[in-house]
Amino acid sequence: MVFGLVVIVLGIWMLTSGDDDPPAVVAAPSWSERANAFCRDGTEEATALIPPSTPHQISGDAVDRIEILARVRDGIYTLGSPEDGDQALAAAYLEQLGADLDKLSAIAEAARTGGDYQGAAAQLDESAGATADRLGLSDCAALSQAIARTP
Numbered sequence: 001m002v003f004g005l006v007v008i009v010l011g012i013w014m015l016t017s018g019d020d021d022p023p024a025v026v027a028a029p030s031w032s033e034r035a036n037a038f039c040r041d042g043t044e045e046a047t048a049l050i051p052p053s054t055p056h057q058i059s060g061d062a063v064d065r066i067e068i069l070a071r072v073r074d075g076i077y078t079l080g081s082p083e084d085g086d087q088a089l090a091a092a093y094l095e096q097l098g099a100d101l102d103k104l105s106a107i108a109e110a111a112r113t114g115g116d117y118q119g120a121a122a123q124l125d126e127s128a129g130a131t132a133d134r135l136g137l138s139d140c141a142a143l144s145q146a147i148a149r150t151p
Contacts, residue, residue, distance in 0.1 A: 031082035031090075032136050038075035039132070039140035042068045046146035055111045062108035062117075065147050066101055072143060073097040082135070089135055096128035100147060124148050 029037075045068045052061040077094060081087040103124045111117035129144025 030084065031079055032085065034079055035076045035082075035135075036137050036139040038072045039137060039143040042072040043139060043143045043146050046143065046149075051149075055114065055117060058117055059108045059111035062104045062111065066104045066108065069097060069101055069104065069143075069147055072140075073101070076140075085135060089131060093128060093131045093135060093137075093140075096131055100124065100128055100144075104147070 046065060049061060049064055052058040073094060076097075082090050103120065106120040107117050107124065109115070110120045124147075126144045126148050129141040129148075132138075132140035132144060
């Protein structure tokens with residue numbers, strides 16, 4: 001019985017002895033780092049798309065870009081407001097992504113129905129990219145360029 005108690009005490013001592021320094025705390029990624037990660041994934045997907053050459057393909061390409069951009073926008077939205085940045089500018093960025101989604105929808109519809117998809121494509125700008133730059137989101141600025149690439 002005493003031997004068992006000695007073994008338990010010795011075991012506890014061995015587990016608790018050693019380095020008295022607390023474990024290093026790993027900082028959680030910032031809002032900007034997490035937003036850029038969503039955009040980096042989206043940029044990789046957008047740049048991997050095969051450029052369209054027919055109106056039917058243009059419609060499909062626009063739908064693919066919508067899916068990519070919506071996934072990125074929704075991911076950034078789930079992050080909430082930036083803790084160390086301009087919350088109003090971040091909200092404006094999300095609104096601009098929404099506007100880009102609307103413009104991509106117009107391109108898809110025009111190409112699908114034989115309409116003026118080039119006119120619709122001319123409306124797609126990179127204003128979201130400029131806002132992303134102002135937020136320090138370089139990967140998101142690159143995403144805007146990849147998404148705005150039109151036929």
